[in-house]
Amino acid sequence: MTASATASKAGWRVKQPSIIPGFGLTLGFSLAYLSLIILIPIAGLLWRTAELGWSGFFAILTDERTIRALYVSFGTAFAAALINVIFGTILAWVLTRYRFPGRRLIDAMVDLPFALPTAVAGIAFASLYAPNGWVGSLFMPFRIAFTPYGIVIALIFIGLPFVVRTVQPIMEEIDREVEEAAATLGANRFQTIFQVLLPGLTPAVLTGFALAFARGVGEYGSVIFIAGNIPYVSEIAPLLIVIRLEEFNYAGATAIATIMLLISFAMLLVINLIQAWSRRRYGNV
Amino acid sequence: MEVRINNIRKEFDRFAALNDVSLNIASGELIALLGPSGSGKTTLLRLIAGLDFPTDGKIFFGDEDASHHSVQDRHVGFVFQHYALFRHMTVAQNIGFGLKVRPSASRPPKTEIKKRVSDLLDMVQLSGLENRYPNQLSGGQRQRVALARAMAIEPRILLLDEPFGALDAKVRKELRRWLREFHDRTGHTTVFVTHDQEEALELADRVVVMSQGKIEQVGSADDVYDRPQSPFVFSFIGESSHLPVEVKDGTVLFQGEPIGLSEGANTAGDLFFRPEDVVLTDESQALSGKVTACRRLAGTRIAEIDIANNGHAPFHVEVEVPLHAPVELGAEARFRPTRWKIFNK
Amino acid sequence: MSDNRRTFRNPADESLVTKILLVGLTLVFLAFFLFLPLVSVFVEAFREGWVTYEEALVEPDAWAAIQLTLTVAAIAVPLNVIFGVAAAWAIAKFEFKGKAFLITLIDLPFSISPVISGLVYVLLFGSASVLGPWLKTYGIEILFAVPGIVLATVFVTFPFVARELIPLMQDQGTGDEEAALSLGASGWQTFWYVTLPNVKWGLLYGVLLCNARAMGEFGAVSVVSGRIRGLTNTMPLHVEILYNEYNMVAAFAVASLLALLALVTLALKTLLELRFGAGAAGGRH
Numbered sequence: 001m002t003a004s005a006t007a008s009k010a011g012w013r014v015k016q017p018s019i020i021p022g023f024g025l026t027l028g029f030s031l032a033y034l035s036l037i038i039l040i041p042i043a044g045l046l047w048r049t050a051e052l053g054w055s056g057f058f059a060i061l062t063d064e065r066t067i068r069a070l071y072v073s074f075g076t077a078f079a080a081a082l083i084n085v086i087f088g089t090i091l092a093w094v095l096t097r098y099r100f101p102g103r104r105l106i107d108a109m110v111d112l113p114f115a116l117p118t119a120v121a122g123i124a125f126a127s128l129y130a131p132n133g134w135v136g137s138l139f140m141p142f143r144i145a146f147t148p149y150g151i152v153i154a155l156i157f158i159g160l161p162f163v164v165r166t167v168q169p170i171m172e173e174i175d176r177e178v179e180e181a182a183a184t185l186g187a188n189r190f191q192t193i194f195q196v197l198l199p200g201l202t203p204a205v206l207t208g209f210a211l212a213f214a215r216g217v218g219e220y221g222s223v224i225f226i227a228g229n230i231p232y233v234s235e236i237a238p239l240l241i242v243i244r245l246e247e248f249n250y251a252g253a254t255a256i257a258t259i260m261l262l263i264s265f266a267m268l269l270v271i272n273l274i275q276a277w278s279r280r281r282y283g284n285v
Numbered sequence: 286m287e288v289r290i291n292n293i294r295k296e297f298d299r300f301a302a303l304n305d306v307s308l309n310i311a312s313g314e315l316i317a318l319l320g321p322s323g324s325g326k327t328t329l330l331r332l333i334a335g336l337d338f339p340t341d342g343k344i345f346f347g348d349e350d351a352s353h354h355s356v357q358d359r360h361v362g363f364v365f366q367h368y369a370l371f372r373h374m375t376v377a378q379n380i381g382f383g384l385k386v387r388p389s390a391s392r393p394p395k396t397e398i399k400k401r402v403s404d405l406l407d408m409v410q411l412s413g414l415e416n417r418y419p420n421q422l423s424g425g426q427r428q429r430v431a432l433a434r435a436m437a438i439e440p441r442i443l444l445l446d447e448p449f450g451a452l453d454a455k456v457r458k459e460l461r462r463w464l465r466e467f468h469d470r471t472g473h474t475t476v477f478v479t480h481d482q483e484e485a486l487e488l489a490d491r492v493v494v495m496s497q498g499k500i501e502q503v504g505s506a507d508d509v510y511d512r513p514q515s516p517f518v519f520s521f522i523g524e525s526s527h528l529p530v531e532v533k534d535g536t537v538l539f540q541g542e543p544i545g546l547s548e549g550a551n552t553a554g555d556l557f558f559r560p561e562d563v564v565l566t567d568e569s570q571a572l573s574g575k576v577t578a579c580r581r582l583a584g585t586r587i588a589e590i591d592i593a594n595n596g597h598a599p600f601h602v603e604v605e606v607p608l609h610a611p612v613e614l615g616a617e618a619r620f621r622p623t624r625w626k627i628f629n630k
Numbered sequence: 631m632s633d634n635r636r637t638f639r640n641p642a643d644e645s646l647v648t649k650i651l652l653v654g655l656t657l658v659f660l661a662f663f664l665f666l667p668l669v670s671v672f673v674e675a676f677r678e679g680w681v682t683y684e685e686a687l688v689e690p691d692a693w694a695a696i697q698l699t700l701t702v703a704a705i706a707v708p709l710n711v712i713f714g715v716a717a718a719w720a721i722a723k724f725e726f727k728g729k730a731f732l733i734t735l736i737d738l739p740f741s742i743s744p745v746i747s748g749l750v751y752v753l754l755f756g757s758a759s760v761l762g763p764w765l766k767t768y769g770i771e772i773l774f775a776v777p778g779i780v781l782a783t784v785f786v787t788f789p790f791v792a793r794e795l796i797p798l799m800q801d802q803g804t805g806d807e808e809a810a811l812s813l814g815a816s817g818w819q820t821f822w823y824v825t826l827p828n829v830k831w832g833l834l835y836g837v838l839l840c841n842a843r844a845m846g847e848f849g850a851v852s853v854v855s856g857r858i859r860g861l862t863n864t865m866p867l868h869v870e871i872l873y874n875e876y877n878m879v880a881a882f883a884v885a886s887l888l889a890l891l892a893l894v895t896l897a898l899k900t901l902l903e904l905r906f907g908a909g910a911a912g913g914r915h
Binding site for chain 1: 360361418437438
Binding site: 020025031042091094119120121124126127176184220242260268 | 641642644649652653657659665667668670671712713717719720724725734735737741742743744745751752756758781784785788804811817821839845846847848866870873885888889892893895896897899900
């Protein structure tokens with residue numbers, strides 16, 4: 001699309017007129033780059049899946065190992081996101097409301113999972129939570145590493161900043177007057193938190209949950225070291241894609257990838273719906 | 286409910302926001318706390334509510350010492366400046382909140398809450414909006430929801446912090462009249478904070494004028510306007526000018542000359558007068574200065590007059606002159622206050 | 631009378647006991663999920679002393695991995711900077727139909743599993759594809775070679791710069807540019823002298839995050855690289871190989887370099903946020 005294509009119909013324009021130059025160049029380049037890097041490769045994946053046909057697709061998806069791998073990925077991501085919602089919300093509260101030594105450092109460190117390469121996190125967690133590791137040995141004979149619990153541990157690490165960084169700005173905006181109003185109306189602190197503050201945070205918490213969950217489902221690097229990767233038990237879906245690829249079973253890899261992709265899109269849609277709903281009802285996110 | 290405030294002191298980080306403040310509020314009264322920002326008026330309101338606690342002093346509700354009661358136990362209705370409505374609750378849920386959070390022993394049944402909410406909505410003339418969310422309401426409507434919510438708990442007193450501050454001029458006037466009627470109908474002891482003197486004088490039974498953490502004067506609109514008791518009140522309420530004067534042998538002297546006014550005791554201080562309490566005169570014993578500007582103000586005319594001050598910056602006063610009076614820019618004007626007050630230095 | 635102070639607690643505040651409990655809880659949580667894993671990386675790396683640590687890093691395969699990682703980042707980051715600036719210009723300075731959809735597409739790689747990001751290129755350039763064998767006849771290798779690694783890295787780091795710049799440039803509006811143009815500046819001059827200085831800290835912030843992810847990417851790169859030692863092995867992949875060979879000290883030594891990179895990234899990011907406020911840090915990631 002170029003700037004010359006703008007005024008195709010009177011009264012209906014693709015682009016509002018502007019004296020600023022460069023629309024055609026920048027949008028054209030952006031779309032071309034986006035298509036080459038993202039859209040065409042993804043379209044290729046979907047094309048390959050379409051070639052499988054419904055029966056081929058379903059045969060792969062209903063394979064016991066695929067089902068178990070998807071179950072492990074979704075189950076552990078769900079559990080981790082749930083734990084992150086609880087601790088992430090508390091952490092965001094502590095960071096916004098309380099002043100204590102080291103608060104700044106902790107605030108900065110919350111982003112560590114964004115910055116630390118997943119493989120590094122993976123081997124660190126694996127050695128730490130292994131039966132002979134610092135933490136793992138504390139919990140023996142209950143085994144954390146090399147079980148689905150280990151996957152949950154790694155995914156809590158990965159998902160934490162998504163919840164904190166979504167909830168924190170909304171908490172900072174809470175007007176103290178609202179809490180004081182609840183108190184003048186007779187609400188105790190517990191009622192104020194659970195009936196006034198937390199419901200107001202629901203859209204942000206849900207968004208944080210969805211982001212952490214979506215990231216957890218697709219996570220690979222931090223999980224494979226601690227998971228143990230036992231088929232049917234602690235084998236995650238992304239690992240199964242890699243295994244299928246190494247077996248040159250492209251059809252298998254493609255089908256699993258497609259179903260995960262579709263679920264990612266669904267999550268994206270859910271997140272947008274939450275935000276739109278929240279904007280409509282409360283006036284902001 | 287009668288409220289007594291005894292020798293209240295409130296410090297924030299050793300800065301005294303309120304200093305030895307005492308005030309008696311009669312049952313059913315409508316009181317305005319009026320003052321510039323930083324005068325401590327909002328602090329006083331929050332202390333009455335129990336949102337802050339005094340460093341020193343006591344607050345009585347009737348005969349009960351409320352100083353140590355938490356905000357929840359005080360049963361005050363508080364309307365916040367920005368209303369502080371719960372944005373995830375509907376209008377009805379907002380209004381019913383205070384009843385819903387009561388301990389189960391004193392909580393009314395659901396049907397009763399519903400009825401009370403609908404009665405309150407009637408009272409604030411918002412029936413039909415119970416299922417709206419706050420952000421779907423206008424400013425004036427939010428204000429009334431906040432008031433209904435505060436009234437739902439059957440408060441012993443009603444406290445309003447700058448109730449009209451966030452509204453535009455027209456809505457503000459309407460709501461002002463409406464609040465007065467509302468008060469007369471319900472008879473609640475009501476205290477509101479404002480920095481708008483017009484609002485305070487028009488609405489309140491008594492006005493509490495505050496400055497720098499102290500009460501300057503308490504009285505009716507007539508009292509504070511016609512009989513100001515301090516230089517601050519004189520200059521804060523209405524328009525006024527002041528000049529340094531001396532009193533000797535019953536005569537008021539300005540720059541050593543008599544100006545045709547008499548006063549009892551010998552003293553030195555500031556002579557305060559309002560623009561409308563001035564007559565133009567030809568007599569020699571009077572104030573005189575040069576007219577520097579003249580402006581029309583509704584039915585009258587205001588002359589700005591500079592009085593020479595021995596080479597220092599001139600004294601600047603404002604004087605109301607009759608529309609037909611011969612006042613020319615740059616000309617000499619002689620005038621004398623008809624009502625005035627001298628405050629000692 | 632001074633006992634007033636003792637009994638008072640602001641109604642919008644928790645009791646001191648509650649505060650201490652909540653802060654304590656978050657500190658324990660963070661100890662297990664952030665601090666211990668981070669510390670363990672360095673402890674494991676130096677377990678056998680400085681000399682062993684140094685040897686692990688100068689060993690030829692490790693050295694090659696370091697060089698490859700730097701090369702890949704040096705290509706991928708500038709590409710995404712150009713895209714980010716172009717996309718932000720088009721999106722922030724003009725009003726056109728489909729803008730919201732375009733932003734969603736740009737965010738897409740955030741919600742796709744890294745393994746799938748690699749897989750799409752395997753399907754596009756692999757031996758079973760049309761493109762791969764055709765390019766091979768011209769001697770061009772994409773898969774299991776540096777170009778594939780670069781492509782996968784570009785894919786996963788695609789949104790970082792654009793994500794920072796778009797909200798920042800939208801906030802700044804078009805007033806400055808219109809003023810510059812009305813004073814006779816050309817489009818390029820306007821961009822260089824007006825727009826770019828306005829967003830330079832936000833751009834730096836985006837580059838920082840983009841670079842951290844580019845150097846640390848594991849899943850996507852692992853799928854396309856073929857893990858040929860000394861040739862297509864990036865640092866994160868090298869960590870995995872060493873770890874799987876039970877060469878723990880060497881694995882953690884290489885990992886410690888990546889962890890250091892993460893810490894430097896976090897420190898610079900915090901510094902930018904402190905100095906330039908939330909304005910420099912518009913986006914979520």
